[in-house]
Amino acid sequence: MSEKVRIAVVGLGKMGLSHFSMVNAHPHADTIACDGSGFLVDVLSKNIDAPIHKDYDALLAGEALDAVVIATPSKLHAPMVRAALERDIHVFCEKPFCLDWQDSEALTALASEKALIGQVGYHYRYVGAFCEMKRLLDAGAIGQVTHVMAEAYGPVVLRPKRATWRTDKSEGGGCLYDYAAHPLNLLNWYFGAPDRVSGSVMSKVFSEGTDDEVFSTLQWNDGPTAQLSVNWSDESHRKMSTKIAMIGTNGRLYADRQECQVYLRAPVPGLTGYDKGWNVKYTTELTEDRWFYLRGEEYSAQLDDFINAVQAGKTAADENDFASATETDRTMAMIIENAETGRAVGTATVREPVAARKRGWFSRRSA
């Protein structure tokens, strides 16, 4: 396909509006918007060239689309994605993918069966520092990772307030789906789906209907144990801040949106540019400009990859495919079940505890 990609951005909320702006500015995209009626749709339809549809079904039926970007409230993702796939339309869906991971699995299968691109908007996988963390892990830079801390903090719910879908659990709101999904998705990228989830707490701070903070312990067989700590009622952060820290047998690795720091106990053969001791790489040096910049290279990059993949006639996403997002939906389901029942979910082959030898009070092993 060498012509422009005919693409509709569905849902003009906070994410949808910026997706629409970026897609509409893309040189290979021929863009349509779609949202229910309202103030914004009203104003935009009088002021921009891109057509705006008010009904999703009519959009699908009436336009010959190559692709859609779904940025509606999370509860609507599953039926809207299905409707698009059934019409052989490639899909970019905002995160989280589906609230029920069984929907996620079914849609992953459907996309794959129809050879359609399915991509989910986990933009942290496009942040230079987190990509570098992935590269270093895959190169075995810090040896065997045993200890992981995954955190996200930011100022979303700072006082009791009017409910929106973001604060309604059944609609896919809450700190787990909105915030914790990001560090969890990174953990899935680095280590896969956890084998066991325990110690999960999802509690309210200011919200009435949903969680404002999440804690959990995730374990991987033959892999590390990770602690998750997330809170979206933290005013001390100007905006969302996600960070991952790891300790392994050969050092320590840390990344946030701006930088990737690694401490190496011994240099790693084949890993050029990294010496024994501390090494720092900045996102600014790890990132390339795309066609348009709105709020960070990662947002542009994920859409650029999607549009280019559709135009190139690819049959699967380069990154963040439906299967990977399904892994995150499933991880979140494990956390919810664990938090609700108080029972650990899944089984981990815990490293065999070493039986204590009976010794005297002051005996030394070397003695």
Next chain:
Amino acid sequence: MDRLLFGDNQFFGVNHMSEEKARQQMMRFQQTDAIMEVLDIAYDEGIRTFMCTTHDRLAEIADRVRADKARYSDFQFYPCMPYAHKYANAVTEHGMMGALKNFMPDDGIFATALSGAKALATKEVDGMAKVLIDMEMKMFHGTKTPVIFVQNVFADLLLGMGFTRALKLFHDHVIEKYGVEPAFITMNMPMMLEALEKEGIDRPIICSNINKIGFRMSGGFDAYLDALKSGRVRAVAMSVYASGAIPADEAIHWISELPGVESIVFGASSAGNIRGTKALVEKYMGDIAAP
């Protein structure tokens, strides 16, 4: 415009390199005194223009400047609006209409229009946009604001959507109501220039990243250079050091040889860095104040 403008990122925890450094800066500049101290150093060096977001805390700076007219007789602000977080948070909290109601005067002429009873006429929407601009400008009353910018996240959002009529509306309102120069910040300068020209805006003042390594010059390094050489834009260069990736002398020397760059905006927290940049601009570009 002066050749050298002082920016405000360092005061509000914006740092493109390190979250830790950003937090340290937020701690250091928590008190207005600490900001004023740095602004005073810059002002005493002859850097008299403060290009700043319409952050709530700017009101306190404007108060100080107003309060000592003798000391700050040449001090001028280049406001950059809107302060996006304020609106984003309001939309999260109240929804789109609720947020608008929040920012409109209670008994104003838009109260009925915002009741949701009917679709808004274009004229009413334009009127509301003007009210929002005026509200952002309130804190600067009685100070000099010879240039007023639209800030980049907002300007680029509109640019991408093709809603450039809003940029023209801003342009016209700034000229009509304030009698000063409208200007635009963008991360996509070549695209912005073309869009503004289509709106009939001739030789716009555009602030964008311009640096030797092409850092965050979206649309391509060559397209930026072409735009500058064409003489169609009055450029303000930001990120000239590319967050520290380019040695200062080399960075300023390179900028000084570009056509079309009228001003450089930079941020610094120490007297040494302020004087260093000033000295380099004087070395390569001449007097830092407007002729």
